[in-house]
Amino acid sequence: GQQVMQIPQYQHVQEGEDFTTYCNSSTTLSNIQWYKQRPGGHPVFLIQLVKSGEVKKQKRLTFQFGEAKKNSSLHITATQTTDVGTYFCAGKKSNTGKLIFGQGTTLQVKP
Amino acid sequence: NAGVTQTPKFQVLKTGQSMTLQCAQDMNHEYMSWYRQDPGMGLRLIHYSVGAGITDQGEVPNGYNVSRSTTEDFPLRLLSAAPSQTSVYFCASSKQGSNGYTFGSGTRLTVV
Numbered sequence: 195g196q197q198v199m200q201i202p203q204y205q206h207v208q209e210g211e212d213f214t215t216y217c218n219s220s221t222t223l224s225n226i227q228w229y230k231q232r233p234g235g236h237p238v239f240l241i242q243l244v245k246s247g248e249v250k251k252q253k254r255l256t257f258q259f260g261e262a263k264k265n266s267s268l269h270i271t272a273t274q275t276t277d278v279g280t281y282f283c284a285g286k287k288s289n290t291g292k293l294i295f296g297q298g299t300t301l302q303v304k305p
Numbered sequence: 306n307a308g309v310t311q312t313p314k315f316q317v318l319k320t321g322q323s324m325t326l327q328c329a330q331d332m333n334h335e336y337m338s339w340y341r342q343d344p345g346m347g348l349r350l351i352h353y354s355v356g357a358g359i360t361d362q363g364e365v366p367n368g369y370n371v372s373r374s375t376t377e378d379f380p381l382r383l384l385s386a387a388p389s390q391t392s393v394y395f396c397a398s399s400k401q402g403s404n405g406y407t408f409g410s411g412t413r414l415t416v417v
Contacts, residue, residue, distance in 0.1 A: 200347070203345070227404070227405050227406075229405070235410075236395060236408040236409065236410050236411055237348065237395070237397075237406075237408050238408070239404065239405025239406060239407070240405075241404075241405075242404045242405060282347060282348065284348075290355060291335075291336035291337075291338060291353045291354065291355045291399065291401075292338075292350065292353055292361070292363065293338065293350070293353075293406065294350060294364065295340070295347045295348040295349070295350070296347055297345065297346060297347035298347045298348075
């Protein structure tokens with residue numbers, strides 16, 4: 195079945211350092227979504243990527259979708275303590291409601 | 306708009322008991338899904354629905370039933386609770402063809 199793998203599981207950085215999490219799917223995706231979950235909270239939608247090779251930016255966050263539409267990455271430049279949380283990628287094989295999540299990357303930022 | 310509302314927020318069950326986790330959304334979203342979240346496992350899809358009267362299994366459907374009689378409601382039923390079902394359960398909804406899912410605040414379930 196469809197699987198979405200995400201690495202690393204945990205990342206500790208000093209405030210101001212960069213951070214990257216990677217997402218790989220066992221199958222070609224129609225789109226990939228990214229979510230952020232703060233400790234004790236619920237996942238919050240960040241962005242969706244649809245096109246092969248697509249790159250989108252949100253302030254210090256840069257999202258990429260691979261050419262083969264099987265992998266994606268989220269890069270945060272100059273982390274801040276407000277970036278703390280777990281970042282999830284989630285993929286759809288087709289335009290259906292079935293969204294499969296990766297295991298998430300938990301980011302800790304030391305001030 | 307209230308968004309996605311889940312009840313209860315916390316629940317303790319004894320092994321073998323049954324219960325229903327409620328989920329309601331007021332955004333007229335076609336898609337609704339149930340996920341469970343366990344440490345180190347991410348969010349795993351239990352069941353999902355693309356519209357009233359239509360449901361399908363996700364990654365971990367065993368031990369859970371769902372129905373979608375209206376667009377607004379998508380209850381999740383545990384027929385005979387087991388300790389392995391101790392988890393945090395999230396309901397989420399999305400507009401068809403839209404961007405991301407809106408999540409509820411979750412139900413923390415403990416089965417003893």
